[in-house]
Amino acid sequence: MLKWLETHTPKMVLAPSFIAVLIFVYGFIAWTGWVSLTRSRLLPKYEIDGLIQYDRLFASPRWDTAFGNLFIFGALFIVIAMVLGLVLAILLDQNIRTEGALRTIYLYPMALSMIVTGTAWKWILNPGLGLEATVQGWGFETFSFDWLVDPDMAIYTVVIAAIWQSSGFVMALFLAGLRSVDTEIIRAAQVDGIPTWRVYTAIILPSMAPIFLSAFIVLSHLAIKSFDLVIALTGGGPGYATDLPATYMYAMAFSRGDLGQAASSAMVMMLVVFAIVVPYLYSELRSKDG
Amino acid sequence: DPEAEVLHYWTSGGEAKSVAVLQEEFAANGGTWTDMPVAGGGGDAAMTALRARVLSGNAPTAVQLKGPAIQEWYEEGVLADISSVAEANNWDAVLPASIAGHMKCEGTWCAAPVNVHRVDWIWANASVLEANGIEMPTTWDEFNAAAEKLQAAGIIPLAHGGQAWQDATVFEAVALGILGPDGYRKAFVDLDMDTIKSDEMKAVFDQMRTMRGFVDDNFSGRDWNLATAMVMNGEAAFQIMGDWAKGEFMAAGKAPGEDFLCASTPGDGFLYNVDSFAMFNVDGEDKKAGQELLAKLVVGENFQEVFNLNKGSIPARTDVSLDAFDQCATLSASDMNASSEGGSLLPSYAHGMALRGAQAGAITDTVTAHFNSDMSADDAVNMLADAIANSM
Amino acid sequence: MPPILDIQNLYKSYGATEILKDINVAIDPGDFLVLVGPSGCGKSTLLNCIAGLEPISGGRMSIDGRDMTHVSPKDRDIAMVFQSYALYPTMTVAKNITFGMKVRGVDAATQAEKLAYVAQQLQIEPLLNRKPGQLSGGQRQRVAMGRALVRDPKLFLFDEPLSNLDAKLRVEMRTEIKALHQRLGASMVYVTHDQIEAMTLATKIVVMKGGVIQQIGTPAQIYNTPANLFVADFMGSPAMNLIPATTRANGNGTHIEIARPGADPVVLVDAQARDLPRDVIVGVRPEDIADAASTRTGADAQEAECLIDIVEPAGADTYAVLQLGGKHVTARLHSETTAKPGAPQRLAFDLGKVSYFSPDTGLRLN
Amino acid sequence: MPPILDIQNLYKSYGATEILKDINVAIDPGDFLVLVGPSGCGKSTLLNCIAGLEPISGGRMSIDGRDMTHVSPKDRDIAMVFQSYALYPTMTVAKNITFGMKVRGVDAATQAEKLAYVAQQLQIEPLLNRKPGQLSGGQRQRVAMGRALVRDPKLFLFDEPLSNLDAKLRVEMRTEIKALHQRLGASMVYVTHDQIEAMTLATKIVVMKGGVIQQIGTPAQIYNTPANLFVADFMGSPAMNLIPATTRANGNGTHIEIARPGADPVVLVDAQARDLPRDVIVGVRPEDIADAASTRTGADAQEAECLIDIVEPAGADTYAVLQLGGKHVTARLHSETTAKPGAPQRLAFDLGKVSYFSPDTGLRLN
Amino acid sequence: MADISTPAPRSGTGARIALRWTLYLLLCLFALFYLMPLFVMITTSIKSLDEIRTGDLIALPREVTFDAWRTAWSGACTGIQCEGVRPFFWNSVLIAIPAVAISTLIGALNGYVVAQWRFRGANLFFSLMLFGCFIPFQVVLLPMARVLGIMGIAGTIPGLIFVHVIYGLGFTTLFFRNYYVTIPAELTRAAKVDGAGFFRIFWSIFLPLSLPIIVVTVIWQFTQIWNDFLFGVSFSQAGTQPVTVALNNIVNSTTGVKEYNVDMAAAIIAALPTLLVYVVAGKYFVRGLTAGSVKG
C-alpha cells in the first residue's frame, strides 16, 4: 500500500487539480454549451431549443465586428507585446545598474486598475486633450493622432493601451527565462564568434521556447478576455467599432439579460481558441518529448 | 428586528448622501441596514452580482432594479410580493399610473419607486445663448438653426459624449420630438414594426445625422460630465442629457436660470427613468420585516423629498411639496403631471425603462452604429428592424 | 613575427580570492602550449581569461600583436572547447558544429564539406541529427571538439578535450589534433591531465600551481630538468622519486649517500663534479631505477642491492617499491623481473638524468 | 551468498534504437566491476538502468537477492557518481555531500564527521562553503565523488569519477577507492576510460561494444586472453598488435609466418603445438616485442631482424613502429635503444602470451 | 554574470561607451512611454476638482493639493459609507495572500510533476489545464455561483480564495512547468539516488532553483487577484468586498458628480500593494541558479 502510494505520488499530486479542472473548466464549458442551446435570458434555463442562439449570433453585425476585432487586436497585441517584452527583457539583461527601478516602471501598468487608467489613456489619446493637442502646442501644427475617434483606427488605440498594460509582465517572464539560461553555453557562443544578436536569436531564445509558450498563453488569455480595457478606454466605441467578443458576451449576459446569446458567443470564442491553441500546443509539447 | 441587505449602485457623493437618508430612517425604525453597493455600467455590474447571488441562493433582501427587469426577475420567481405595504399606504393614489405600472407584476406590487429622472432635457449655457441671441429651441428645426448660428460663431453647438448610452439618450429625445409621444410609444414600447420602418423614423435618423454635424470631432468616448463641463465653460452651447447633469452644474456652483438653462427637448412628452427597489425572496422574519419597512419608507414622503433634493431628480409621488426644489425640478414635476394626464408620460428606452435589455440593446447598437458612421437613414432603419427582430 | 599570444602580468581574482597571480606567457605562432597543474590551480580560469570570458583584474594580453585586454570574446578570433562541453542544447549535433561557420557567412557547400570531414574524424557521423541531450558523455565531448575544429581561428583553446574518451579514441584524437596543429600551423593552448598527451602534443608546457606558473619549457625540459620539487613530483607517472640524501664532492664526481633502514646507506657516484650543498633531495625517475639485469649499463648506471617491499605488476611493467632515505621509492622493473617482495634485489640506478633540489627552497640545484 | 547484483537479459532502448542488448552480469559481494568500452557503447546507460533511473525495456535485475526491476532508485540503496556530476546547484559543497545522509535521517554529528573525513580525502576542505558554480571542473568531480563516498550503500556506481583529475590526484583517488573497497567490502560498478584504473581496481572487467558484452573476466584474463579481436584491440595502450599470419603445425610447436614488404617473411616458432587454421591473426602486445638486447631471453622469446619505420620516444619508453603482415606493428623498446628510423634492428618477439584469432569470426582460437 | 556584455570593461573603448549610452537612452524612452499615463494620473490626483473641470486635463497642476488622496483613502463614498478604500483593503489582503500562496504552491507542484516526473497522460493533463486558462470568466460566473452556494461558501472570503485558486492554477502550472522543463533531469536523478523522495526533491532541489519563476508567478497571481473585479463583485457580499469593488464604486457612478482627482488617487492607492510586491519580489530575479549543476 505504502509502495503504491509512493509510486503514484506524482499522479496523486495532480489529481485535485485535475478534478478541479474537469469540473470548473470542462464542466462549465459543457454547461455553457448546453445553455447556448436554450433561450435563457436573465437566468439560465435548461430547455433545449436548437441552434437559435447561433443563428442570432451570426446575424448580428455587432458580433461580426467584435469577432473581426478579436483577430486584429489579438494578433497585433500578442505579437507586439511579445516582441516588446522580449526586447525590454534583453535590454534589461545587459547589466543595467537601474534594473530594479526600470523593471518596476515597466511592470507597474499591470498593477493599476484599468477602470481608471482607461480614463487617463482616453485623455492622452483624445485629439483635443492629449498627445495631438500637446504636440501641436509645441508648434507641429500638422501632427495628427486621432485614432481614438476614428472608427477604423480606434481598435489600434486599444492595442496600444493593452500593450502598455501587459508588455511589462511579458518582460518579467522573459527575464526569468533569460536568467535561467546556462551561462556556459552563452560563453561558448561568444567564443564561437557569434554576434550578440545571433546569440540571442539562435541560442538563447530557442532554449526559451517553453517561456514563449507561457507568454503566448498569457497574452492570448489577455487578448481574449480584454474587457475592462475596452470598456474603460472606448466603451466599445466609436459606435461598437472596438467591441470584442468578451465585451459582447458581457453585454449580452449581464447588461442585456440575454444569457443564451452570451453562451453561444462564448462557445464560438472557445472554439476559436481551441483552433489556434491546440495545434501550437501540440507542436510545442511534442517537440519537447522528441 | 427588521434587517435589510441592500444592493444598489448609488455610490457617488451626492447619491450616497441621498441613500444615507433612507438608512437613517430605516435605523430610526429599529432596522439594521447592510449596505451592498456595486456601481458601474449603469447598474450592469450590480446586476451581474445580483445574478450570482441569486444563483448561489444568497439573494440580497432589496435590490435597486428598474423597468422591465423587474418583471423579468419576477418571471424567474424570485421576487417577493409587497402588495400589503403598497395597499396599506395607498400607492395607487399617489403614483402616476404609468410609473405605478412598472412597479406591478401580474397585478401584485413587486417594487417601490424612488424617484423620477427626466431624460429628455436640453441644457444650455445661458451666457453663450445670450451672446449669440438665441432662445431655447422648441422644435428641432429651431435647434438646427440655432446650432448653425453657433457653429458659425465658433462655438460647438452640442456637447456630446460618444458613448453608446449617450447616443441613445440623444436619439430617444429626437425620436420623441419627431415621432411624437404616440409614435414613440409604438416604436419603443410596443416595437411596432410599421412605425420602426416608417418615414418618420428615417427623419429621426436624418436629424441624428444633422446633430452629428453639431458635435465636435473629439467626442468619442467622452464622459458625459466632461460634455457638461464644456457647456459650463462656454466651449459648447447645448447638451442633451438626463437631469443628473444638473448635479454637475450645481457642484460647480452654477445656478439654474442664471448660469445655465434647462428645458425639455423639442417636442411633447416626458421620458422618465425611474429608480426603484425590488424585494427578493429571502428566508427569515427579520429580513421580511426589513423588506416591508424598507418599501414603506422608500415611498414615504420624507424620503422622497430629501432623496430627490439631493439627487436632482423629482419624487415619484405626486403629492410631495416641491417648495424646496429648484426651477428645473419644478418644471420637471409639472411636466410630469401634465404628461401623465395627457398620456405622454413615457418610459425612456435608453435607460432601460421601456424594453427588455436585449431589445433596448439591439436598438442602441443600431443607433450608435449609425451615429458613428456615414450610414444612410434607410440603411439605419432596415438595420434597426433587423436588430429588433433578431433580439426577440 | 610577434607572439601569437602574449600575456603580461595577468592577475585574476574572484572577489577577494586571487586565482591567477602574475601570469606571463608568450607563445609563438604554431606553438602548442599545454597547461598542466593540479585540479583547481586556475587552468580553466586562465583559458577563460584568454578567451575574454572572464574580466581580468590586472595585466594585459595581446593576440597576434593586437591588444585584446578589453576586446569581447567574439572579436578575438579564437575557438574553444569547454571543460563542461557547453553545447547548444536546442541544436542538433550538425548545427552545433556548423553554426559558427553559418554566422560567419561560410557558404553551404564548404560548411557541409567541413562538417563531413570533422564528423568523420571524430566518429560522430551517425549522431549528426541528434540533440546534445541524446548523446553519451564522450559523444558530447567530441561534438564540442568538432565545434572548435571546423573553425580556422588564430588560436585554439582546449580545456581537457579528451577526458571522457576511451583510450583508443583518445589516441586517435590526439593524433588528429597533432596533425591539425601541423597541417594548419595553428597555435593552441591545451589543458590536459594526461601526461602522455602533454608530452606528445606540447611544444611548450606550462606547469601551474595555485595560480602561479612553476615552470615553462619544452616537454623534455619539464620532464628531465624540472625547475622545482613541485614540477618534479607533478610530472611523470609514477612520480619522480625524491630522495633526501647527503652529497660529498670528490675528485671523480659527486658522492651521494642515501640512508636506509636496517642496512648501510646506498652510495651512488655521479660522474659529474657538481657544486652542491650537503643536504639535497635527489630526484630519480622510476624508469631510471631498473633491474640490474636490464640494459642499464651505460656510463651513469650504478648497481646497488636493495630490499624490495612491494611488487606491483602493471601489464607491460612491474613496479617495485622500496625504502630509501625515509621515502617510498618506486622502481620500474621489467614485467619478467625476478624481484620478490621482502627479498633483496640488485637494482641499477641510472644517474644520467638525475636532478638535485634544495630541501629548503625546493628549487633545482643542477 | 546471493550475487549482490544480478542482471539477467537486460534490454534497453530509446525509442527504436536498442542501446543495450541482452546484458547478463552477476557480481558477488565485494566485487569491483569495471565497465569499459568505446564512447557511446552504453556504459552510462547500463549504470542508469542499475540505478533505476532509466526504465528498462526487458529483462530483470536483482540487488542483494531482492528483485529490483521495478523498485524506485531511492529504495535500491545505491550511491552513484554521475558522469555529468549532477551537483545540486543551489546547495553548498557541504550540503551537496550531506544531503543524502540528511534525507536518510543520519544524525548531525555523524554527518559532520563523515563530511570532514570525505572532504579531507578528496582535498576539498577549503571549498565546503562554495556553490558548485564556483568550482573548477575537477573540484566538481570530487564533490560528486564525495556525495557517493559518504554513503554506505549496498552498491556503488561510479561513472568515470576521475576523468577530470590530474594524474597525481587521480592516483591518490584511485588508491582511496581501492582502500574503500577493501575496508568496507563494498561492491562497486565503475566506468572508466583509464586502462590503468581498470587494471588496478577491477576484480572483474566487462568489455562492451555497441550495447553488447564482449567479455567478462579478471583484468589478467582480459589482458592476456582477450576473447576476440575487439577486446584485444581495445584493451591495452598502445594496443595489441594484430598481425595476419599463416600457421603450420610442426613437431616442435607451431610455425607462424608473417609476410612483410620487401623482405623474407618473419617466421616465429610457438613452442606449443596448437590446432590452428591456416590463416590466423596473431596478437602480440607491444611490450612483448622488445630490443633483442633486453631481458627477453626466456623460452618463448625469438629474435628477428626488422626494419624500423618510426621511433617515438615517450619518456620512460621508446616505441618503434614497423611493418609486418601489412599492418603497423608497435614495439616497446627501451628508452636507450639503438633503434633508428629506416635502419634494421634485431627485435625479440616473446610468444609466451601470444593470442590467435580467427580472421573470419574475430574470436580467440587458443 | 553571464550577461552578453562581458567582460565588464573597467575603461571601455569609445564605441562601447556609446553603445552603453544608447542602451540607457532606449530604456529611458521606454520608461517614458510607460510612465505617461501615470503622469496624467498623478497630476490629476493633485489638482482640485475645479481645476480639472475648467483646465486642461493633462496639464501640470496650477495648485497642488493632496485632498483627493485623503478623500480617496478615507473619505470617498463607496456606498452609503464614505470611508474611502481603506476598509476594503483588508478584505483584499485576506483574499489575495492565501490565494496567491496556495495557487503558487499547487502550480509549482503540478509543474514539477509534469516537467520532471513525466508519466503517460501528463502532457494531456497539462494541455487540459492550459486550455482552462482560456475559459472566459463571464461564462463561469453563474455556474460557479451555484457551486459556491452548494458548498456553502458563497459570499465568503474562503469562497473567493477558492475561486481564485481554481482559475489561477492553469497559469501557475504553466509557468512552473515551462520553467522546470529547462532544468536538467540529472538533478532529479542524483537526488533520487541520494534517497530523496518526491516531496523532498521538490522542496530541497527545485524550490530553491525557482526564484525567478516564483517571482513571475507571484507577480501574475497577485496582480490578477488583487485587481480582480468580476469575481470580487459577484462572489462577495456586504463586508467581504475587495478593494476593487470599492474603487469601482468610487469611480464608476453613472449619474453622480465625477471627481477625477479622487478616482486617480484611489486607483493609485489601490495599486500600491501590488507595486510593493513588484519591488520586493523583483529582487529575486537572480541569475545563474543552475550554474555548475551538470555538464552539458
Ligand SMILES: Nc1ncnc2c1ncn2[C@@H]1O[C@H](COP(=O)(O)OP(=O)(O)OP(=O)(O)O)[C@@H](O)[C@H]1O
Ligand atoms: N536520450 C537518448 N536518446 C537516444 N539515444 C541516447 C539517449 N541517451 C543516450 N543515447 C545513446 O545511447 C548510447 C549509449 O549512451 P551512454 O551514455 O550509455 O554511452 P557511454 O557508454 O556512457 O559513453 P561515454 O563513454 O561516451 O560516456 C549512445 O550512443 C548515445 O548516443
Ligand SMILES: Nc1ncnc2c1ncn2[C@@H]1O[C@H](COP(=O)(O)OP(=O)(O)OP(=O)(O)O)[C@@H](O)[C@H]1O
Ligand atoms: N566563480 C568562482 N568564484 C570563486 N572561485 C572560483 C570560481 N570559479 C572558480 N573558482 C576557483 O578558482 C580556482 C581555479 O579554477 P579553475 O576552474 O581555473 O581550475 P582548473 O585548473 O581548471 O581545475 P580543474 O583541473 O579541476 O578543472 C578553483 O580553486 C576554483 O575553486
Ligand SMILES: [Mg+2]
Ligand atoms: Mg578546469
Ligand SMILES: [Mg+2]
Ligand atoms: Mg557515459
